[in-house]
Amino acid sequence: MLDNTDIKILDELSKNSRITMKELGEKVHLTGPATSARVEKLEDSGVIEGYTIKINQAKLGFNIHAFITIITQSTNHKPYLSFIKTQEQYLVSNYKISGDGCYLLECKFPSNELMNQFLEELNEHANYKLSIVINK
Amino acid sequence: MLDNTDIKILDELSKNSRITMKELGEKVHLTGPATSARVEKLEDSGVIEGYTIKINQAKLGFNIHAFITIITQSTNHKPYLSFIKTQEQYLVSNYKISGDGCYLLECKFPSNELMNQFLEELNEHANYKLSIVINK
DNA sequence: CTGTTTGACTTTATTATTGAAAGGAGTTAA
DNA sequence: TTAACTCCTTTCAATAATAAAGTCAAACAG
Structure with a gap:
């Protein structure tokens, strides 16, 4: 279901959810659109429930x-x-x-x-x- | 220190931290650059500690x-x-x-x-x- | 009262990113 | 072999971010 690239994407988004798809792609060795497609899949499957901030x-x-x-x-x-x-x-x-x-x-x-x-x-x-x- | 616009910004970013500054600006009745400047202040002051995702x-x-x-x-x-x-x-x-x-x-x-x-x-x-x- | 400074905002223009479309490579199954 | 499918890349138009310049009003000193 989830491969290592997906795990890495989740890890990076946990650290910084406002990262650009292009930059995230560089971290996981994919292009922007490919990364974007993976993130969308993670959203649709419900693994990513939402994007939020940590407030002090x-x-x-x-x-x-x-x-x-x-x-x-x-x-x-x-x-x-x-x-x-x-x-x-x-x-x-x-x-x-x-x-x-x-x-x-x-x-x-x-x-x-x-x-x-x-x-x-x-x-x-x-x-x-x-x-x-x-x-x- | 924080006015109602800042509170509204925090509220919207909590709901969706990947919103564009332009769209966030529309919600708080500011332009994109003005919103961006406010968000940066909130980051610098430590109120916003980071951007993250909710994982299921x-x-x-x-x-x-x-x-x-x-x-x-x-x-x-x-x-x-x-x-x-x-x-x-x-x-x-x-x-x-x-x-x-x-x-x-x-x-x-x-x-x-x-x-x-x-x-x-x-x-x-x-x-x-x-x-x-x-x-x- | 006048001139200056400051802070917060808008506008403009450049740069970067997103998102859609087309196409290629590899895998699977008829 | 061929068709269908998945996953990816490349390309390009639309959109957003960013930096710089300019506007405006409030605060304040001379």
């Missing part, structure tokens, strides 16, 4: 990076799920997990105050365990 | 998405840290955290067998708690 969230003021394990008491998760939908400004991701807890939230907060407020509102719907990221 | 890892065979909380018994973390450096093919991220555990690992595995093997080797250096992602 700390520079936008979101300095606190937290993982929150959610334990819902109730069997009805809807109140919890609709609550987190209202908190998209903080949420990076919400994962349903097996193991310890029901969900794992990855969040970024600009201050302890706003995190505290979030946690208080969260507590109306579920219990949680908080882990703060110190370093990556 | 499941299509590459990495179907198992796991979060692993690490609890090291020993105060010397070096053996653990050098072990995970050898496992980069599975590791998405390693976070040092406060709270429950010392580290949080985010990993992707192609099979239960390989995950099991990873966990057995991991267990030589640290205890862990495993959470498997069921849905995002």
Whole structure:
């Protein structure tokens, strides 16, 4: 399905998705159009889901990076799920997990105050365990 | 520091980082060169850390998405840290955290067998708690 | 009040890239 | 052998990026 050239293309696009097809072609020993055709195939097959940027969230003021394990008491998760939908400004991701807890939230907060407020509102719907990221 | 136009630029680039500067300019009501200058400023200031792609890892065979909380018994973390450096093919991220555990690992595995093997080797250096992602 | 500087933008013109079309080489199957 | 297919290259027209010059308004010093 994917050969070494495709893997190399994915690798290079991961490092710099704004590279020109011509330049990417040079890295994988193909011409621009050939490279472009391969990239289009990777898009169509769904291997490449999209092109995006890495944003330094700390520079936008979101300095606190937290993982929150959610334990819902109730069997009805809807109140919890609709609550987190209202908190998209903080949420990076919400994962349903097996193991310890029901969900794992990855969040970024600009201050302890706003995190505290979030946690208080969260507590109306579920219990949680908080882990703060110190370093990556 | 950042005005609404910059925020809009970041938003559009997050959705599609391969958009042309001309097209991006139309979305924020600027010309191509003006947009390009703003993007360059965002790069220089470090707000934009890089351009990348979203890869569907499941299509590459990495179907198992796991979060692993690490609890090291020993105060010397070096053996653990050098072990995970050898496992980069599975590791998405390693976070040092406060709270429950010392580290949080985010990993992707192609099979239960390989995950099991990873966990057995991991267990030589640290205890862990495993959470498997069921849905995002 | 006037003149200067600065920053952010537009316009213009050159250069580079993209994308479409045509064609070649190698592989497979009837 | 021939036809169909895939994957690539070459060519060229359309488009975008980039550099340079010019415009405009705000801030500020004399």
